[in-house]
Amino acid sequence: MKPNKTRPIRVAVVGGGAAGLTAAIAARRRGAAVTMLERMNRVGKKILATGNGRCNMSNLDLGINHYHGQNAKFAYAPLGRFDFSRTMEFFEQLGIAWKAEDGGKVFPVSNQASSVLDVMRYEIERLGVEVICEAEVKGISKNDGEFILNLGNGSRFKANRVILTTGGKAAPNLGSNGSGYLLARKMGHQVLEPFPALVQLRLASDFLKQISGIKFDFQAEVLVGERSIARAGGEILFTDYGISGPPILTLSRTVGENLQKGEQVQLKLIIIDYMTRDELADFLIRRLEQQAHKDLPFSFVGFINKRLVPVLLKEAGLRDINKKAGQVTAGERNAILNILQDWRFEVTGTNSWMQAQVTAGGVDVKEIDNKTMESRLVQGLYFAGEILDIDGDCGGYNLQWAWSSGFVAGESAAT
Template identity: 70%
Template sequence: MLKGEWGYQMKDYGARKIKVAVVGGGAAGLIAAIAARYNGAGVTVLERMDRVGKKILATGNGRCNLSNTDLDIAHYHGTNPKFAFGALSRFDFHQTMELFERLGIAWKVEEGGKVFPVSNQASSVLDVLRHELETLGVETRCNAEVKEIEPKNSGFIMHLGDGSRFKADRVILATGGKAAPQLGSNGSGYLLAQKLGHSIVEPFPALVQLKLAADFLKQVSGIKFIYLAEIQVAAKPLARAEGEILFTDYGISGPPILALSRSAGEHLRRGEPVTLRLNLINYMSRDELELFIIKRLQQQSHKTLSFSLVGWINKRLIPVLLREAGIVDINKPAGQVTVAERNAIIDILQDWRFEVTGVNTWQQAQVTAGGINVREVNQKTMASKLVPGLFLAGEVLDIDGDCGGYNLQWAWSSGYVAGVGAATL
């Protein structure tokens, strides 16, 4: 039976030497509590919501995208993304999956290396985590909002919202960021960290929908297409993604847009103009598209221009595309389309550009970009460099990942490393 640091079982669950308080009962907090208990600490989780793990239930559209088989550091972001390598290498993909297997999760790998439980239920992941906490004797206190963490006498006093206090030798701050506040992340961890002397990289929503400047959005709201999308700043391409994209009454959504939103949000925050470029027909070259349209207009020459595109382009999108191409009479005979008009249609189909005016709110965001400055945290242990006995984990730190399981893996890795550190250092 394994015991200590990276082991997953203890010989003596009753051995309690160091008292650890975990502030926040999300993914990072729960795994930190388990790791600290594996290493002999007495552990209490303080969660301000009425139950732990609410955000876990919402991940992966309710299926829980546990991790990704490709954990290249390029999938992580922040002012110092290489910081993430410390925890990701100390508690890696294989160790994470080994732990969840032991807890009872059978898992599978889907497109793009995304890892899900075979049950396709996020609730099963939370269930096995809660069961392990109960088995280990970890105390979980819900409706316990920590208002202040006071270092005192080689330990800490937590001041709770109900006026009570809780003492601990070590504290793990795993309160999450500001994304999806309805699930528990309200940014309170930043204030707690600032009071202890930590600095904050200004947070902004990531993995979120984009707002666009266009007067026709209500006309096309709800239309889905397989597009290639690209974010540009000062005419320079920064990031691109491909997949199903959805027009909305405020702008645009879909997995590719969420993937691009971090780059867009970062530049918008700096006051830089951001452009979204869509290629609706990315499966053809421009020359191939031109030949296709010439043939189609010839075959449909007896029809109006707008009707000649029905059966190829979403019919709700056709009038918008043609007007965006600058064609005044969209009901002219298809056979009378000029070369200039045809080229304008091709331009719109393969190079449609929008001004990005902003990102959606924290309510809709899946992840927080920004957070506690990682330069003030030990990369290998998640220990604060400013406050002895304080450890930090998860989304509260200035590390965020791409869509596809990267953020949950960061929570598991940083949480586990923080738990081990809090119990053993």
């Protein structure tokens, strides 16, 4: 049954996260009758956890190089249609004052993710969007131009258009359990195998418990064989399972992708990145000479975190780490230098979906029209947000993708 001039288009938004809320607002503003079906007991739970509870809404630099997937350029059109300016105007009209911080990260001035969710919930209520929580969609079929959505409680819901914004698999406790992939597959879409991104890395090492909790400003590189394929720097945190911190989250997408291919992946840490190799060599000679009377571990106090020193010396292969600094041989000094600028770990995996901030992989975008977010396979079916094979770097990029793709899908579905 097709909508006519007296009956508005009926749009069902499946999933009440960032993309779903934006899609619902956009579709309702275009005159559609919108119903949001949310599996959890309330909408927007994942928004509350973003930006450590502050909601990193977007970023001043929305270059396509910050997005990933088998066809990351797919994101060009949605990000261009609902760009940074339009996004900020959208939220300003809802009542959000915003500010930019280091790295171009954009936050609400209130520093509260709850304020972003509050104004979006107010708007969907003001517009008359019907919200049904604890409504899990188990199946979708299409008959004579009309979609039939089968819910877990046995009831059915009908709509002219459907927007799938069910998210990926990251943070399943906040609503994303991967159920949308099953719905997409049943409608004929291909799903590229999802894997966790923006997540901590697990390392093979015998001494992680000794250095757990140590923070340091390192440079980190991802190595496949001897080839460096990604690099990031900043504050890194050792944990009892491996390693964390913003640079590690940034690199985790590359790590996960290569592990999924069956590659052996190493993480290279560059502890001293502010000196060249020759400069560090000269520095070590001078320091060990000046501190010659001290036990070797103590000679590094004031230069390297003292909890880290014994581990570094053992990793450098020194048999007697407690010898006097003045007794260190040229070969041992060279081994210490190597560890300080090329300390390697085998990466055994990433932490689980529960710790991941975002999903990599998802519905293959080659089957979606990026100008409308409509399926190329099923007319009237739209996709937005994390369910798609598009994911962004840490820093507001994933929420911007949710806002942009959700807005385009919502407007397109209502038109």
